[in-house]
Amino acid sequence: MAGLMSRTSNVISAWISKLLDRAEDPSVTLDYSYERQREQLQNVKKGVADVVTAKKRLELQTAKLEQEVVKLEGQARQALGAGREDLARGALERKALAQQQLQGLDQQATDLEAQQQKLIEAERRLAAKVEAFRSQKEVIKAQYSAAEAQVRIGEAASGIGEEMADTGLAIERARDKTEQMQARAGAIEELTEAGTLEDMTGTGGSELDRELAQISASHQVDDELARLKGELGAGQEKKELEQ
Amino acid sequence: MIVRLMGEGQYRVSDDLRDRLSELDDLAGAAAEADDEPELDGHLDQMWELVRAEGEKLPDAELSPSDAVIPPSDLTLAETRRLMSAEGFIPDLPAE
Numbered sequence: 001m002a003g004l005m006s007r008t009s010n011v012i013s014a015w016i017s018k019l020l021d022r023a024e025d026p027s028v029t030l031d032y033s034y035e036r037q038r039e040q041l042q043n044v045k046k047g048v049a050d051v052v053t054a055k056k057r058l059e060l061q062t063a064k065l066e067q068e069v070v071k072l073e074g075q076a077r078q079a080l081g082a083g084r085e086d087l088a089r090g091a092l093e094r095k096a097l098a099q100q101q102l103q104g105l106d107q108q109a110t111d112l113e114a115q116q117q118k119l120i121e122a123e124r125r126l127a128a129k130v131e132a133f134r135s136q137k138e139v140i141k142a143q144y145s146a147a148e149a150q151v152r153i154g155e156a157a158s159g160i161g162e163e164m165a166d167t168g169l170a171i172e173r174a175r176d177k178t179e180q181m182q183a184r185a186g187a188i189e190e191l192t193e194a195g196t197l198e199d200m201t202g203t204g205g206s207e208l209d210r211e212l213a214q215i216s217a218s219h220q221v222d223d224e225l226a227r228l229k230g231e232l233g234a235g236q237e238k239k240e241l242e243q
Numbered sequence: 244m245i246v247r248l249m250g251e252g253q254y255r256v257s258d259d260l261r262d263r264l265s266e267l268d269d270l271a272g273a274a275a276e277a278d279d280e281p282e283l284d285g286h287l288d289q290m291w292e293l294v295r296a297e298g299e300k301l302p303d304a305e306l307s308p309s310d311a312v313i314p315p316s317d318l319t320l321a322e323t324r325r326l327m328s329a330e331g332f333i334p335d336l337p338a339e
Binding site for chain 1 (some may be wrong): 247249250251252279303304305306307308313317
């Protein structure tokens with residue numbers, strides 16, 4: 001007994017031989033097998049295309065996150081300028097965490113790139129096998145007795161079934177990987193969003209946004225108070241002088 | 244016999260290579276039993292290297308099923324164990 005793949009192909013070839021046992025005319029089954037293989041090949045192509053799309057989306061998301069991390073430093077500077085070292089520290093802490101997570105994401109992206117290349121090769125291999133089956137089935141139909149044909153078909157079909165199962169598993173693993181990466185990117189997004197300065201006055205702002213907005217507002221209030229005090233003071237002095 | 248490197252295609256291996264793979268496969272099986280993932284990964288990597296270096300890659304259009312499947316070392320122990328049978332990755336085939 002071997003690994004999962006051999007077992008899977010055994011299951012598939014058992015299924016196919018069962019199908020063949022029932023069939024009156026092996027040539028009908030051959031055409032049916034080929035049609036099924038073509039359908040499955042389409043599913044594999046779609047699966048590979050989905051992984052490629054998900055990977056591209058992740059690349060865009062990562063690029064955006066890198067920009068957000070840079071923004072956090074600007075915010076730290078702003079907070080420090082306002083004399084709020086606590087806020088600056090918070091922003092820098094988030095920046096450090098987000099950067100660590102981004103590095104992890106980069107590693108996963110490299111792994112996914114390698115997986116994607118393998119998937120594309122697997123798809124090509126599978127297409128070549130399905131094509132080989134198409135030409136072999138014509139030879140089998142023309143040259144072999146029903147009993148011999150059955151043996152040859154069973155073997156060819158289980159060879160293809162094995163390749164299908166292997167490619168299917170590879171697609172599943174790549175899909176799992178993109179999901180992990182999406183979760184990681186989502187976590188980084190939350191980290192950076194807690195600090196973004198967009199929409200300072202709006203309702204969507206984070207705690208840091210609000211605190212920075214408050215500082216800036218309270219600075220403005222201080223400035224205005226000082227100005228008013230200055231005006232009042234000047235007025236008072238003038239009055240005193242006049243008296 | 245024909246061996247599949249999971250996710251990478253099929254290779255034809257000589258009887259001599261098959262025997263060496265079987266030895267490594269026993270060690271890999273023992274490492275998996277002992278939950279020793281680094282050890283397991285090491286054996287799997289060695290098996291992959293041997294097959295790649297000394298096996299003969301089957302053409303894409305070849306339709307033969309494999310006699311054995313070797314999982315990659317980047318599978319987790321849990322995933323690998325799921326794929327593994329009592330006899331290991333390489334079945335004990337009767338000598339031809």
